[in-house]
Amino acid sequence: MARILLGDDDEELTQLLQEYLHNHGVQCDCVHDGEAVLQQLKAVSNDASASSAYDLLVLDIMMPKIDGLSVLRQLPTISDIPVIMLTAKGEEIDRIIGLELGADDYITKPCNPRELLARINAVIKRTNAVHSEHTLLPDSRLHLDQTQRLCQIDGIDLHVTGTEFDLLVALLRQKGEVVSKSSLSENVLQRELQPFDRSLDVHVSRLRKKLQPFHDEPIKAIRGKGYQLVL
Template sequence: MRLRLLLVDDDAGLCEMLGTYLQAEGFAATAVGDGRAGVAAALSGHYDAVILDIMMPSLNGLDALREIRRHSDIPVIMLTARGDNLDRVVGLEMGADDYVPKPYDPRELVARVRAVLRRQPVIRNAARPQQYAVRGLVLTPGTRKVLWRGVQVDLTASEFNVLEALLRAGGAVVSKDDLSLQALGRRREPYDRSLDVHISNIRQKLQGSDGAAFGIETVRGVGYRIAGAG
């Protein structure tokens, strides 16, 4: 069965070209030309992932992403203007799984989509336990569910992959380069803040109202590790 992608972009010519390319790559692609219609389609349950442009009529891409994230954890890849780092960071902070700067190579976009949709980590040789349980956190790879102090936490696909990769390391430090390959399915680019933003989002979601938080430590100049998991 083909994976179903939703393209939300008001550039009809670009959508037609990209849709044809995606079809040739084995995807089923549907294009929507404005943000409000894109939100409705994304929440319909008919799609496996959304490719969402920032600059949209009636509802811009960031506002559309906010609406989608209120109701769904469907993977979302943002299309941003090249060099506009603020939009990229804001999009990631709001729950986007990845971004691709415009103009883009369709091959790169397809690679990013496949990486986000990949449910198995890039490094598949390590056995995946049925469950990780560390200091009040329970992560179940098979169902992709996370419980923090008994309450289910909604993570995006990329956030889940980042957290699982850190738990798999068992308290060892995971470099940013390795974490990007394992969790995001791509090499980390210079000055790429994607991982930092995903980690920040995870930390916010794994913090109780009493201030207690699940510990993800930053090892300056190297990467991240789970505190007390060894």
């Protein structure tokens, strides 16, 4: 059974989601402010027991004590747990900032429990994907170890999120070719590309910045078509 941490100050909503997720095979622990989220993750990171580990964090942006975006900023020093943000409808800037800070996905409130479950399963599936192959494509400076989900460029370790890793795999497998946004959305984000959804673009932009010390333009945006890895 997957285990997640849900941080949201709406106790009625969290109880509803907790019951729904439990009935669909997901154990859900709930806390109601940003400070409690960080404390809970710190406690789990100090616990050597594998049974205590969380597979994913669902994080509301608007929370007391410490808001969700501030939690995201502090998260890398505590855990590499994947994150789905809960954002208010219409608050696009919060979604973009959250994705830039390393969140894997988002869903707007009020959320449909069934859609949230689908997003949770998709992110966990991507994060836990383990392949027997040890990927090193010819003539590439990038070395992607799919077993350990580690990335190196020119022998230097590169920290990437789970979503960024999967983007690299998809782009590297078709290096030099233009990969459509719809293909990347379906294969990496596990959903159809929607009009005005900038999630994929933000993930690519964040990944491009990490690669730029090694190449001026590592990922080209081909207008109206998609993205091309040229590194």
